[in-house]
Amino acid sequence: SFWGATVITNLLSPVPYIGDYMVTWLWGGFSVNNATLNRFYSFHFIMPFIVLFLVILHLMFLHEVGQSNPMGLNSNYNKIPFNPYFSIKDTIGFIMLISLLILI
Template identity: 65%
Template sequence: WGATVITNLLSAIPYIGDMLVQWIWGGFSVDKATLTRFFAFHFILPFIISGVSLIHLLFLHETGSNNPMGLNSSPDKIPFHPYFSYKDLLGFLVMLSTLTTLSLLTPNLLGDPENFTPANPLVTPPHIQPEWYFLFAYAILRSIPNKL
């Protein structure tokens, strides 16, 4: 559903919309190129976000907050970097081991029973509903006569 809205929004851009859809998804139809790109985006994006967050945390821990010059504003304070970095690393490892244990011992515990219903291409699944965070996209698409 989200990919449909994204595709419609991109294709609504004058002059370059079709080219953008071709570049991102490989076309309007769902085939091997589209699925490959979709899965590649969904696979690599969390790693990019995690890496940028890690770099952000490292810079925050080394230089501190609200200190763009890098000057030591209070030498009497406990240094932030080694102690809080180890605390964050330990918290991350505890969270990771908890989620790994949960997913390996009881993989269906957090799942949805709707995942086991047979697919029917003629019926939209009940969990796919227009969500509130897509309202701006629907408003944009409804203002374009040939889109909705």
């Protein structure tokens, strides 16, 4: 992980004028050290929860407001409610995927 952090953060160094400062800021010093690795580990641990929260928030807004209708067509007569139909379908798909991954 030391060399991975070194290589990935050094990709920012060619940015004109501020690249070296960005690398130093990400490292938290002038080289990759224990604090840098802890910072990156924390970021990798917290980021999936942030993404999950944003996906749930997006689905809630999408369910409440609905999708855009650029054609202006009334399609309410063949609309399937999201809950429980798609919720159950997605839950079954998720369980099957996790079961397959556990089996492997």
